[in-house]
Amino acid sequence: MSFTSKTTLVSFLAVAVLSLLLLASPEPRTVIAQQPDYTTQCSNGIAVPNPQSNPGLVADCAALLAVRDAFAADPPLNWSPDTSIHDWEGITSESTLVGSYFRNRVVRLRLHNDGLTGSVPPELSNLANLDELDLSRNQLTGSIPPELGNLANLDELDLSRNQLTGSIPPELGNLANLRKLYLNENQLTGSIPPELGNLANLWILYLNENQLTGSIPPELGNLANLWILMLSGNQLTGCIPVALRDVGDHDFGSLGLPLCDAADTTPNPTPPPHPTATPPPIATPTPTATPIPPTVPDDVLNRLGVIESLLATLQGLISALESRIAALETDASSPTPTPVPVVPTPTPMQGEPTHTPVVPTPTPNDRCIDEVTNSASNDGSWDADCESVTSRHMLIDSGRGNGPHYALYYTFTLTAPANVTVTLDSDDQDTFLYLLEGKGTNVAEIGALDMRHYNDDHGNHQDTDACANDGTLEEYDSCITKSLAAGDYTLEATTYNSRATGSFTLTVSGIR
Numbered sequence: 001m002s003f004t005s006k007t008t009l010v011s012f013l014a015v016a017v018l019s020l021l022l023l024a025s026p027e028p029r030t031v032i033a034q035q036p037d038y039t040t041q042c043s044n045g046i047a048v049p050n051p052q053s054n055p056g057l058v059a060d061c062a063a064l065l066a067v068r069d070a071f072a073a074d075p076p077l078n079w080s081p082d083t084s085i086h087d088w089e090g091i092t093s094e095s096t097l098v099g100s101y102f103r104n105r106v107v108r109l110r111l112h113n114d115g116l117t118g119s120v121p122p123e124l125s126n127l128a129n130l131d132e133l134d135l136s137r138n139q140l141t142g143s144i145p146p147e148l149g150n151l152a153n154l155d156e157l158d159l160s161r162n163q164l165t166g167s168i169p170p171e172l173g174n175l176a177n178l179r180k181l182y183l184n185e186n187q188l189t190g191s192i193p194p195e196l197g198n199l200a201n202l203w204i205l206y207l208n209e210n211q212l213t214g215s216i217p218p219e220l221g222n223l224a225n226l227w228i229l230m231l232s233g234n235q236l237t238g239c240i241p242v243a244l245r246d247v248g249d250h251d252f253g254s255l256g257l258p259l260c261d262a263a264d265t266t267p268n269p270t271p272p273p274h275p276t277a278t279p280p281p282i283a284t285p286t287p288t289a290t291p292i293p294p295t296v297p298d299d300v301l302n303r304l305g306v307i308e309s310l311l312a313t314l315q316g317l318i319s320a321l322e323s324r325i326a327a328l329e330t331d332a333s334s335p336t337p338t339p340v341p342v343v344p345t346p347t348p349m350q351g352e353p354t355h356t357p358v359v360p361t362p363t364p365n366d367r368c369i370d371e372v373t374n375s376a377s378n379d380g381s382w383d384a385d386c387e388s389v390t391s392r393h394m395l396i397d398s399g400r401g402n403g404p405h406y407a408l409y410y411t412f413t414l415t416a417p418a419n420v421t422v423t424l425d426s427d428d429q430d431t432f433l434y435l436l437e438g439k440g441t442n443v444a445e446i447g448a449l450d451m452r453h454y455n456d457d458h459g460n461h462q463d464t465d466a467c468a469n470d471g472t473l474e475e476y477d478s479c480i481t482k483s484l485a486a487g488d489y490t491l492e493a494t495t496y497n498s499r500a501t502g503s504f505t506l507t508v509s510g511i512r
Helices: 003-024 038-042 055-070 122-126 146-150 170-174 194-198 218-222 242-246 298-330 390-394
Strands: 091-098 101-110 116-119 132-134 139-141 156-158 180-182 204-206 213-215 228-230 235-237 369-371 376-382 408-414 418-425 431-437 478-484 487-495 502-509
Touching: 038 055, 055 091, 055 101, 055 122, 122 146, 146 170, 170 194, 194 218, 218 242, 376 408, 376 487, 408 502, 418 431, 418 487, 431 478, 487 502
Parallel strands: 101 132, 116 139, 132 156, 156 180, 180 204, 204 228, 213 235, 369 408
Antiparallel strands: 091 101, 376 502, 408 487, 418 478, 418 502, 431 487
């Protein structure tokens, strides 16, 4: 082999080896940002005092820091490992029994009306002891994470008045202890999950003002404790399940849907005759044949039973009157009248709803009711002499205490339509304000306006923001602003908690 040939071969081998080396060299790697070690940050002895003896609170702290980084808040949240978790905004921790020991855990997270943006973080599901989650009145977007269905201890979930989209996760039906669910005034789509019928302890369900479609699932009729159900402002079809007719407060009149039939069954179509079959002759019934009685629906039988009971009661009353007349004729000179016999109350037939007789509410004493004749401020105080009737009907207690609510009533008359604004301010209590149509104290007699015309926290359930940012009210004061027609009205000034006493100022403007 010549020198030139050897040189060419060496050059070829060098190029080949260089190519193999280039092919074997690793490609440039993408650098992935490492998630912060929230657990280490929360174990610094500042965020969680005595972290070694509070591992559960350290876990809650780490979960909250992950939630903080998923949110965008204006102003920013003060959640920092350099600050004690007990001073973090919107966080409440309590001593909770874990195993055989009491440990401090986060039980409530309230960030309503705090300027939050971004999506609802699934990391919230790591707050295992949470019993209240309130993220209402923010600008949250995206869907509701199904991981929230893992919060087994949750009593109240409020995601209302945001910009949430997507469907309602069926996993929310796993929240066995849930009593209050507010998803209203979002942009939720899809149908109402039948799994919500598993929430056996649910009292309040707000799904109104969304974009929900489909029919109302009959499974909601399983909610025996349901008292308030709001569904208006959607595109629901079909009919209203019969089992929901006993819900204490609802907006069914705005849905434009009929009540479902009690049977709600579709008859099977009659199959066509076989083309080769010869129809049998129609037999003539004999005179002695016993006719088959028609099937009578249960509700008709129940009503017939009630009518029979009423007839029996009426017959007893007639007999009692006849006895009374006979006794008077026999002993006309006797000065002592014969007592009228007590007529027994008919017992409803099984299956018929019990109709409780209307018992008039005792008239409150004069100090419980006052007349408002013009725009002014009125000072008052709550005590046991004046009880709230409306709060019992509207179920405002919501487990916050046993016993009555105390209230004062203020009536007024509009001779012409007017824009009326009412505020209820107290330094002692979380106030609650009702605007009722008519003059009186019993909501069963005078009727309430629709559900938007009562107010709990300042700025919530209002038609406008006329009194949301005037600087005179605190968070738990109440305010209602409403355009009213001419007529009689009543204001009930009461409290959110039962048996609450203290002083307040009720200010009314727009009355003339």
